Amino acid sequence: MRDNSYDRTIERNYLQKWRFLIPEYEAVKAGRSALFKRVGDFYRHHGTCSQTFRKYYNRYLQSGEEADLLPRRRGPKWRERREPEGIEAEIVAHRKRGMNRYEIHAVLRETRQTVPSPITIYRVLRRYRLNRRTLAMREEKRRIIKDKLGELGHVDLHQLPRDMFLAPPPVTAYIISLIDSCSRLAWAEVLISKKALPVMFKTLKMINTLNVTYGLIFQEILSDNGAEFAARTKPDEHPFEAMLLELGIKHRYTRPYRPQTNGKVERFWRTLDDDVIEGATFDNLDHFANELFEYLLYYNNHRPHQALAGQTPKAFAATKTTAIQSAN
Template sequence: MPHRNAPLTPTGRLRLARCVVADGWPLRRAAERFQVSHTTAARWAGRYRKHGPAGMQDRSSRPHHQPHRTPDALEERVVRLRREHRIGPVRLAARTGIAASTAHRILVRHGLPALAACDRATGEPVRRYERSRPGELVHVDVKKLGRIPDGGGHRTQGRAEGRRNRTGTGYAFLHTALDDHSRLAYTEDLPDETAPTCAAFLTRATSWFAERGVAIERVLTDNAWAYTKNTWRDTCRDLGISPRWTRPWRPQTNGKVERFHRTLLDEWAYHRPYTSDSERQAAFPDWLDWYNYHRPHTGIGGHTPASRVTNLSGQHT
């Protein structure tokens, strides 16, 4: 593909070359006609004589001989260390005596992804998936969050005073249902994570999604005690939902709702110092509305979750 400032495309080069080779135009006349230099016209005409139409394509600028390229044995060592120890360019450079930038280029040349894109346990590239329509799969999980005592916690009062204020404040259990395709989220602050509480939350979440035109088909949870009881199974059956569970010790399977909870902590729970738990809870509905309807989501190409649900973003005011 020609660069953006190239005066000729491959088609234009072919026309120029044919004018010179087939029609007998002088080089200077062809150069003036196609608004290029005399040497450019001579180059394309020469390539046409030697290679025909195939010679009109761009060639790689890589040199034929690279005397200073990293030796193959050293490259193999860098790749082996990366696969065995799962370390990045800086640590690879320290072990092999090369620059970190050189180690990075070796990894790229051998198609090895960044560590952030790899599974921590296996070192293999993370396999990402996304359901094709809203409601096909909904992730459910609970985030345990310490409540803020009246007067503020350690973020506003300091460690010592915050520790004294915290006595008896307890925890909030944030139950979330997140649609896999759209990332539309429904969250409630509940007093515990027992089986009846989780089942009642699923019932309300199903109604909330239904009001927005999303029928839940499957629900994915981890293997927590509440999700393995008959209360959860019976509720799913009554709602016409198929329950699914993640593999043991594999939280990545439910990673979308785990990532939502991290966003929730960063952008709401710990976004600013609150002086009481009621103040923080009062700010939550506005934040969740912003997340669903206005916040660009990088996981879905910068769109909002509501934009992936039919007509939902247009109905919202």
């Protein structure tokens, strides 16, 4: 039986056809053809369409090789779609630091031009049986997040209940707090308006207090999307946004209806409620402000923090400062 595996008759017929069609097509385009006035007549006469003809024609013009006039193998180009060399090791290393697939994708984009999609990263993790985060990964991520003082601050506004005062203020009272994500150093101020301007002044006071007392310099501040913090348009005209722009602090926003994004300051509200507010009665707003000031000194300087392995926020910040000075 004859072996036709290496018969090139079909290829020769293809090339012979294209050697005839290309000069005729170019003649029609230049208006020199005696048979066809329009390109559409040329396509219909030869039983083809513009998409198919131009696909092969443009491919031939780009390379100049007749081999590009032949049909190519269909299906996924798996050789071209494989992950770049060495990227799997990077994905595994980032995963062991506790990152999820979206965080890994964002980190890889900073150093590589070709980056696999998050779903491809997930397939790599599943291949290495790292698709579920272990306790060691979570602990490593917590350690990395608490790596730099002032890297991220959490700010939020909280309404005070009126029944905690013997002489309630004539208007609704609020408390605003700013807490450092790394050291848990925190400060809070009392205010009687949740408009953007007084919120801006109180936040500026807290930033200065934490800077002068503990040496904190914030790089980013995370807040919710309330009108007192965020501007829908023209952030340079919004008091809070303009203040952060002037100080060179990046403003980040929580996901809407997702208070867990700002979880550290939400947890601080619970601590403050348990230690100061719940079950207590204050003469007036000034009395509460004085008690709050004394508690903040205790919280930062003397109260052990569970997330800091039993250290106080001030002591933990001191260890970070010493480590930075030693590295320099």
